Amino acid sequence: MKMEKSTQQLNLYPPETRFIIKMKNFSTGDVKILNDINLSEYEKSLKYLKYLNANGYNVFLSACKAGGVYILLDDIKKPAIDKLFTDGFEPFYFLQTSPDNFQAIIKLSDSPLDKDIQTFASKQLAETYNADPNSADIGHFFRLAGFTNRKQKYSKNGLFPFVKLYAGTGNTCTKGESYVERILTGIDNGFIELLPKKHITTPPAKLGERKTLVSGCGAYIEKVYKSGNKDGDLSALDFKAARYALRKGFKPDDVINAIKLFSPKLESRKSGHIDDYISRTVKNALYNAI
Structure with a gap:
């Protein structure tokens, strides 16, 4: 049986990781949360999440207790992804969220860090790689693969682009420590x-x-x-x-x-x-x- 893309994404994290899933309808402003769930609990919620996504909700992820420091670079272009690999900040994995935009998840460290240090590192890397500075904080949610990006500007004939998952290193980046x-x-x-x-x-x-x-x-x-x-x-x-x-x-x-x-x-x-x-x-x- 083929594994769901979102399940593949969550499987990249250590087994003890807990997740927060946020569903938001940008048209109505309504928000729903699945808080502090593990992978097994997530899989039981898949039908519910697909139903919401089909009815206008965007689906987002935040990983907690994931064993290290993960940061998000949001709204970056493919050349910036390539440069991350060249510069030694290889993504843990990355997502294509719309035809021209990507999100990169970078694992900077195997050890926990003060939240202010994490945010500082995120903002510095966001500036270096022309990512969205407003998303450069450790509490920011990112997309879940396999669901559609329901922003109206991406609609074509009533269809929306799927969020695509791409493999990174699955490890701490070379220059992270x-x-x-x-x-x-x-x-x-x-x-x-x-x-x-x-x-x-x-x-x-x-x-x-x-x-x-x-x-x-x-x-x-x-x-x-x-x-x-x-x-x-x-x-x-x-x-x-x-x-x-x-x-x-x-x-x-x-x-x-x-x-x-x-x-x-x-x-x-x-x-x-x-x-x-x-x-x-x-x-x-x-x-x-x-």
């Missing part, structure tokens, strides 16, 4: 402030994984400068050195000290505001160290 680590480093070093007057410390498990300040950071930065064009845009070269070093996992304070030591003509270029300039450069590099 290092991306989270850069965010945690930025918080600890004051480069990233999530909420006013709120301090979020790095989980103890993460602290032990940090690369400490070693001569390797200075040597790496010096190598970037030696290979760069010293007659070109030196500010761009500073940014390149910072981004490359952060990608390697060096701490921002170490990168700041190394740039201060090796950046060409720094005293004459940035006289009077060297510390502020380097701090801003490293902060910008943290946001772009993908």
